[in-house]
Amino acid sequence: DTGVSQNPRHKITKRGQNVTFRCDPISEHNRLYWYRQTLGQGPEFLTYFQNEAQLEKSRLLSDRFSAERPKGSFSTLEIQRTEQGDSAMYLCASSFGDRETGELFFGEGSRLTVL
Amino acid sequence: QQQVKQSPQSLIVQKGGISIINCAYENTAFDYFPWYQQFPGKGPALLIAIRPDVSEKKEGRFTISFNKSAKQFSLHIMDSQPGDSATYFCAASKRGSGSRLTFGEGTQLTVNP
Numbered sequence: 001d002t003g004v005s006q007n008p009r010h011k012i013t014k015r016g017q018n019v020t021f022r023c024d025p026i027s028e029h030n031r032l033y034w035y036r037q038t039l040g041q042g043p044e045f046l047t048y049f050q051n052e053a054q055l056e057k058s059r060l061l062s063d064r065f066s067a068e069r070p071k072g073s074f075s076t077l078e079i080q081r082t083e084q085g086d087s088a089m090y091l092c093a094s095s096f097g098d099r100e101t102g103e104l105f106f107g108e109g110s111r112l113t114v115l
Numbered sequence: 116q117q118q119v120k121q122s123p124q125s126l127i128v129q130k131g132g133i134s135i136i137n138c139a140y141e142n143t144a145f146d147y148f149p150w151y152q153q154f155p156g157k158g159p160a161l162l163i164a165i166r167p168d169v170s171e172k173k174e175g176r177f178t179i180s181f182n183k184s185a186k187q188f189s190l191h192i193m194d195s196q197p198g199d200s201a202t203y204f205c206a207a208s209k210r211g212s213g214s215r216l217t218f219g220e221g222t223q224l225t226v227n228p
Contacts, residue, residue, distance in 0.1 A: 042204050042218030094213050106158030
């Protein structure tokens with residue numbers, strides 16, 4: 001296990017379709033985060049999990065977005081009824097949860113293009 | 116609300132020069148200030164981080180300077196190399212936020228040979 005793995009790396013879809021991204025964190029990490037990054041901007045926080053519990057959601061996470069982390073392992077981020085404004089890089093990160101602040105390890109991201 | 120403001124947006128430096136990127140924050144509850152480096156097509160990776168109990172931290176060619184009263188911190192890259200060409204993000208987090216980071220807008224650094 002060398003790092004955070006995200007799939008698919010690229011997804012092109014038509015407006016109105018549903019898409020799902022998967023994130024496999026570093027195995028011993030109990031915290032998992034989803035961020036969204038648009039071109040020329042810093043990552044924006046979407047949501048995070050500690051084990052299987054979703055502890056915080058950003059107001060950026062509209063009702064069309066849902067994230068899960070069953071059994072506290074991998075996580076999925078689903079976007080329903082995609083819109084062109086959803087086009088972005090979706091980044092997943094994981095970390096140890098035994099400290100309040102610490103290093104986040106990011107995956108390479110899943111790039112979404114909505115036509 | 117942009118809680119972490121970063122400047123400049125882009126920076127061009129000659130090989131061997133010093134690169135300086137600045138950040139300012141608003142929330143005094145922030146207590147952890149990392150810098151992340153991102154190459155094209157890759158996720159951000161931690162470069163160096165500082166907590167507000169110290170004013171400076173150095174790791175190799177990279178130094179963070181921290182000014183708590185001004186609510187500012189900066190990244191200095193000494194002897195900049197072409198391999199340092201990347202986008203740099205400052206970030207901040209606070210206790211009780213589960214290590215959730217708030218990022219700046221990013222600085223695209225180009226180091227010319």
